Amino acid sequence: MALLLLAVLACISFCTINGQNPIQVPYVPGITPNNFPGRVTTSTFALKLPLCYFSQTLTGCTAAQCEIWLVVAQGLDGQNGFDSAKGTQLNFNVNSYQTASTSKKGFFMTKVGTQQSYPCDEPTVMQVFRVGSDSTCVAVSPTCNGPLPANTDARVKYVLYDPITSKKVEVESQWSQPILLTNVKDLASIDESFGKRSGAMVIITVVLTCLTAMLLIGLITALALTCSGVGRGKQDITAPTPLGSLRVKRYNTHNVHSPTSSTSVPNPNI
Structure with missing residues (x-):
């Protein structure tokens, strides 16, 4: 009986260590603040990175x-599809980017970086991860970070993945709130009345x-x-006819005399 009890305890300990249920950290992924450019578009959105949580x-x-995924x-x-599969070895080809939009339980995983790439330091600038930013791998990579369909209701979480030994998710964050991508409207549906x-x-x-009317x-x-x-406004201007040469006689004013031209008057007292 004692041996059976020890075997049960050993089994429970082994299952817990090997990550049947990943450790959950108290972190909820969220999009960047309102002043961040392009925080949510028709096919992408920007997430804050989980610094100090993994x-x-x-x-x-x-x-x-x-690896952080x-x-x-x-x-x-x-x-719900990921929550039911996270305790097993993940098959990225089954849960791929290409099949996520067509599956009823569609989800895919994309690599963010290694664990050492995100040390617990205070960043000088905001570090973000833009979901849906890579359009070059859409047809070839199952873990492509490709554009999301318009009007998508996306939910995300960060996980710490062991690619060497268990090949399972060992640590996970909580799920984010639903992230609604920008709605695309048909031009015909826009009422311009x-x-x-x-x-x-x-x-x-x-x-x-x-x-406009005044201008x-x-x-x-x-x-x-x-x-x-x-x-x-057009007028013909006729120049005056010359009247010939005019001769002006020279004269001196009565009160201005040159010393050389003055007349001597005899003094009667001499």
């Missing part, structure tokens, strides 16, 4: 060998229309004045 030491691989699930079905416009749009439209009236008026003044 520093565990695994027995099956070193920090240079253990991102699980991208489409909807709740994809999330006047009644669908906001008050601000109506005011801006009226003001621009009035300014057009000013141009027409200036053009009309220019054309009507061409004939009136």
